[in-house]
Amino acid sequence: MYSDSLAQLASGLSRGQFSSVELTTTYLDRIQRHASLNAFITVDPEFSLGQARAADERLKNGSAGPLTGIPLVHKDIFCTHGLLTTCGSKILHNFVPPYDATLIRRCKEEGMVTLGKTNMDEFAMGSSNETSWFGPVLNPWDQTRVPGGSSGGSAAAVAARLGAAGTGTDTGGSIRQPAALTGITGLKPTYGRVSRYGMVAFASSLDQAGLLTRSAEDAAALLNVIAGFDPQDSTSVEEPVPDYTAGLGDDIGGLKIGLPKQYFDEGLSPEVETLIRDALRVLEDRGATLIDIDLPNSELCVPCYYVIAPSEASSNLSRFDGVRYGYRSEEYEDLIDMYMRTRAEGFGDEVKRRIMIGTYALSAGYYDAYYVKAQKLRRLITEDFERAFEQCDIIAGPTAPTTAFELGAKTSDPISMYLNDIYTISVNLSGLPGLSIPAGFEGGLPAGLQLIGPYFSESRLLNVGHRYQQDTNWHQQIPGGFE
Amino acid sequence: MAWETVIGLEVHVQLNTHSKIFSGASTSYGADPNTQACEVDIALPGVLPVMNLEAARKAVKLGLAVDAEINRRNVFARKNYFYPDLPKGYQISQYELPIVAGGHLMIDTDTGEKRIGITRAHLEEDAGKSLHEDFHGMTGIDLNRAGTPLLEIVSEPDMRSPAEAISYLRKLHTLVRYLDICDGNMQEGSFRCDANVSVRPLGETELGTRSELKNINSFRFIEKAIEFEVERQIELIEDGGSVKQETRLYDPSKNETRPMRTKEEAHDYRYFPDPDLPPMQLNEQFIENVRKGLPELPDTKKRRFVEAHGLGAADANQLTSDIATADYFESVLQQTRGDAKTVANWINSELAGYLNENNLEIGSSPVDTTMLAQLIDRIEDRTISGKMAKDVFRSIWNGEGTADDLIESKGLKQITDSGELEAIVDDVVSRSPDQVEQYRAGQTKVLGYLVGQVMKATQGKANPQQVNAILMDKLTGGA
Numbered sequence: 001m002y003s004d005s006l007a008q009l010a011s012g013l014s015r016g017q018f019s020s021v022e023l024t025t026t027y028l029d030r031i032q033r034h035a036s037l038n039a040f041i042t043v044d045p046e047f048s049l050g051q052a053r054a055a056d057e058r059l060k061n062g063s064a065g066p067l068t069g070i071p072l073v074h075k076d077i078f079c080t081h082g083l084l085t086t087c088g089s090k091i092l093h094n095f096v097p098p099y100d101a102t103l104i105r106r107c108k109e110e111g112m113v114t115l116g117k118t119n120m121d122e123f124a125m126g127s128s129n130e131t132s133w134f135g136p137v138l139n140p141w142d143q144t145r146v147p148g149g150s151s152g153g154s155a156a157a158v159a160a161r162l163g164a165a166g167t168g169t170d171t172g173g174s175i176r177q178p179a180a181l182t183g184i185t186g187l188k189p190t191y192g193r194v195s196r197y198g199m200v201a202f203a204s205s206l207d208q209a210g211l212l213t214r215s216a217e218d219a220a221a222l223l224n225v226i227a228g229f230d231p232q233d234s235t236s237v238e239e240p241v242p243d244y245t246a247g248l249g250d251d252i253g254g255l256k257i258g259l260p261k262q263y264f265d266e267g268l269s270p271e272v273e274t275l276i277r278d279a280l281r282v283l284e285d286r287g288a289t290l291i292d293i294d295l296p297n298s299e300l301c302v303p304c305y306y307v308i309a310p311s312e313a314s315s316n317l318s319r320f321d322g323v324r325y326g327y328r329s330e331e332y333e334d335l336i337d338m339y340m341r342t343r344a345e346g347f348g349d350e351v352k353r354r355i356m357i358g359t360y361a362l363s364a365g366y367y368d369a370y371y372v373k374a375q376k377l378r379r380l381i382t383e384d385f386e387r388a389f390e391q392c393d394i395i396a397g398p399t400a401p402t403t404a405f406e407l408g409a410k411t412s413d414p415i416s417m418y419l420n421d422i423y424t425i426s427v428n429l430s431g432l433p434g435l436s437i438p439a440g441f442e443g444g445l446p447a448g449l450q451l452i453g454p455y456f457s458e459s460r461l462l463n464v465g466h467r468y469q470q471d472t473n474w475h476q477q478i479p480g481g482f483e
Numbered sequence: 484m485a486w487e488t489v490i491g492l493e494v495h496v497q498l499n500t501h502s503k504i505f506s507g508a509s510t511s512y513g514a515d516p517n518t519q520a521c522e523v524d525i526a527l528p529g530v531l532p533v534m535n536l537e538a539a540r541k542a543v544k545l546g547l548a549v550d551a552e553i554n555r556r557n558v559f560a561r562k563n564y565f566y567p568d569l570p571k572g573y574q575i576s577q578y579e580l581p582i583v584a585g586g587h588l589m590i591d592t593d594t595g596e597k598r599i600g601i602t603r604a605h606l607e608e609d610a611g612k613s614l615h616e617d618f619h620g621m622t623g624i625d626l627n628r629a630g631t632p633l634l635e636i637v638s639e640p641d642m643r644s645p646a647e648a649i650s651y652l653r654k655l656h657t658l659v660r661y662l663d664i665c666d667g668n669m670q671e672g673s674f675r676c677d678a679n680v681s682v683r684p685l686g687e688t689e690l691g692t693r694s695e696l697k698n699i700n701s702f703r704f705i706e707k708a709i710e711f712e713v714e715r716q717i718e719l720i721e722d723g724g725s726v727k728q729e730t731r732l733y734d735p736s737k738n739e740t741r742p743m744r745t746k747e748e749a750h751d752y753r754y755f756p757d758p759d760l761p762p763m764q765l766n767e768q769f770i771e772n773v774r775k776g777l778p779e780l781p782d783t784k785k786r787r788f789v790e791a792h793g794l795g796a797a798d799a800n801q802l803t804s805d806i807a808t809a810d811y812f813e814s815v816l817q818q819t820r821g822d823a824k825t826v827a828n829w830i831n832s833e834l835a836g837y838l839n840e841n842n843l844e845i846g847s848s849p850v851d852t853t854m855l856a857q858l859i860d861r862i863e864d865r866t867i868s869g870k871m872a873k874d875v876f877r878s879i880w881n882g883e884g885t886a887d888d889l890i891e892s893k894g895l896k897q898i899t900d901s902g903e904l905e906a907i908v909d910d911v912v913s914r915s916p917d918q919v920e921q922y923r924a925g926q927t928k929v930l931g932y933l934v935g936q937v938m939k940a941t942q943g944k945a946n947p948q949q950v951n952a953i954l955m956d957k958l959t960g961g962a
Contacts, residue, residue, distance in 0.1 A: 079529045099522050101529055198529040204758035233531050234760050312758055315561050318572020319526045339565055362753035
């Protein structure tokens with residue numbers, strides 16, 4: 001039952017084959033059994049079972065929604081009323097929010113159960129889940145390897161079947177890359193499609209909440225719950241929300257898939273490239289056409305991102321000052337000393353590094369050379385995509401250049417870590433939706449195929465993903481030891 | 484050497500919206516600490532700002548009233564600095580593209596009207612308050628004020644004396660209350676002012692180095708602070724020194740300014756556009772609606788009072804200094820037979836005196852417009868004399884009744900029956916042979932004494948003009 005699709009689980013619940021309490025208990029047991037993955041920061045069985053009981057009540061009295069009673073895991077970046085929310089940081093190690101993020105509220109209103117809060121890179125800054133103050137998450141496919149990041153906890157939990165599905169956030173690839181590295185499906189919706197309210201901000205103009213699921217079909221069902229305009233988020237978009245499950249199964253004959261030559265360059269491991277080419281052939285067999293396209297400013301993405309994201313982060317993280325909540329240094333001389341010690345002790349190295357880079361980039365005399373310049377590059381990168389979508393319906397390529405790397409392999413070399421997001425970052429800079437789906441294995445490790453669409457084309461991406469998953473079974477593979 | 488003073492002012496106007504600029508929390512003043520600060524105001528992780536359109540509407544009102552450009556697209560920026568009463572570690576303000584750009588105010592000076600340029604006005608949020616007393620060496624933070632909307636109105640360095648600065652401030656103070664965008668309460672900090680002050684040799688066109696005087700909260704202190712600062716700068720330069728660009732605080736208890744931080748210590752605020760708030764787009768319809776809702780502005784009203792009601796400039800100025808007084812005047816005028824000049828006199832001297840003495844705004848005057856109109860009517864129809872009316876006014880003020888009630892209950896009705904008056908005059912004349920003699924001998928000043936006797940005999944109820952006429956008639960007629 002723990003490996004069933006959301007549709008199967010929903011059907012089982014509504015027919016009374018099992019209760020939400022039973023389902024929740026099953027997952028809670030698995031979470032406990034596989035605690036060594038370190039996928040969770042907070043698990044509160046009583047909290048979860050309370051929600052499950054309420055869901056069972058709704059299932060009985062006829063007020064249930066399509067996903068009522070289904071247990072989810074939430075990245076610890078979403079504020080959960082009454083449940084610890086740390087964002088993977090010591091500075092929030094004791095923060096219990098008095099309110100729910102909009103995404104959490106929507107899931108609650110649907111009657112879904114929160115199984116726990118998943119581990120993540122500190123403030124979502126990282127691509128391996130190794131910057132978490134709560135320690136790294138292990139990849140269920142090989143526990144000497146990273147699960148990717150920053151939504152590494154949700155990815156590992158979903159891959160290991162410790163929850164029916166998970167939520168995450170994607171600022172530069174933080175949903176898609178861990179999805180690829182753990183063999184699951186990761187959807188980063190269009191910027192503004194899902195509310196950011198209550199999601200601890202890393203880089204506001206890039207952050208987007210999304211989903212880590214076992215299939216495109218599951219992602220579609222869940223997107224129906226979390227998508228939509230939120231008056232509390234001025235950057236959310238008043239665009240009608242379609243039924244994302246309705247378009248699944250549409251014919252993809254004639255679909256034009258653009259392959260950016262920059263995504264198949266020397267940075268891509270030949271083994272992953274082979275898997276991606278094979279995956280594309282599956283889509284060709286369904287009637288899609290592959291065309292070569294050019295995204296000439298691709299190489300500017302990483303430098304552009306590493307100015308904009310740290311700049312926004314340096315400002316967003318100023319509120320963690322020890323004054324009102326969270327960690328405060330035990331001893332200090334005066335106000336400035338309190339700030340300095342609190343932040344020195346409360347933040348990890350990667351977060352400090354980005355705060356410093358961002359502070360520098362926004363400083364008087366450097367602002368034009370860095371921040372303003374990066375905004376211009378961002379425009380160029382976005383225009384590349386606009387031109388590309390005049391030629392093709394979606395863009396496809398690898399999600400990450402390699403499969404999961406070993407724990408510690410890149411922690412001392414930030415640049416090599418940053419390059420892991422080389423194919424995902426441009427999607428955030430442009431605000432486009434992106435989907436990563438499992439595309440096979442190399443040496444027992446999964447790789448991801450990334451699909452990128454025009455604004456608000458989630459339905460199209462999910463349909464292509466679904467079609468692919470009808471013809472393949474990569475997404476149904478369960479890591480050894482987790483069956 | 485002759486020196487010229489150069490002053491530019493930055494006024495922080497607290498907009499009187501019901502809720503905060505980026506959250507739904509209430510803005511009312513004086514609540515218990517931290518009871519009017521919601522999750523957005525205290526900057527919990529994950530919260531986001533949502534623009535309060537009412538604040539934009541009020542900013543546009545000001546912009547239109549000072550003939551400024553309204554930037555149809557304006558941008559919120561973050562001003563980054565750490566302070567305990569600044570919960571986010573940045574203030575949301577406007578930097579490169581403010582909502583209001585370029586405008587002016589005409590002020591009155593000794594030498595006539597003068598145009599003071601307004602560089603810009605931008606929206607921003609207020610910070611909370613740090614309370615340093617009562618916490619045994621610790622600091623208390625009250626975030627009730629955090630997120631209250633402010634409009635910062637920045638003038639050009641166009642003022643040349645403390646008096647001009649005060650004139651500008653008073654004008655602006657009047658204007659924001661006319662527009663109903665700010666309650667103007669300086670004690671509560673709703674209207675605060677920073678002054679940029681520099682001096683230069685008379686005739687010099689380059690600006691001198693300025694100092695910025697922070698947060699001065701009364702007209703009197705602003706004048707004193709600038710006066711002190713001008714003298715300090717002149718002395719410094721004449722002694723061979725030079726002015727440092729710095730921020731200074733005015734201490735009213737010592738009447739001096741002292742340095743707060745120098746330019747070198749100034750924060751690098753690292754302004755950048757706030758990614759949580761898309762640029763504000765104002766369409767023509769929005770601006771037109773605000774324009775249609777504008778009240779008659781003080782200058783226009785003043786001109787109308789002079790032209791339509793025949794008032795002198797001084798009277799018109801005083802009546803239009805706040806909209807409540809102007810409305811009071813027009814309301815009385817509508818209800819009385821008295822002319823505008825008479826009504827103006829009553830409001831500007833008698834009523835203003837009582838209000839001042841009791842520290843009341845005209846809105847809370849115990850003498851309402853109907854009461855004053857009735858009183859003036861009783862003078863006009865000669866029921867009571869102007870002199871007696873002042874006593875009646877005091878009684879109305881004290882809540883003893885309306886003019887008609889008081890005239891009735893106290894028997895104050897003027898004696899206007901000439902037969903009755905003549906009899907009294909005859910009596911006075913017959914009892915004052917010496918004075919009559921003197922009058923007839925050409926000492927006409929003695930008439931005043933005789934009128935006084937008649938008034939005394941009637942307990943002031945006689946009409947003085949009438950008494951005068953009868954007396955003259957008797958005295959000259961008897962010759």
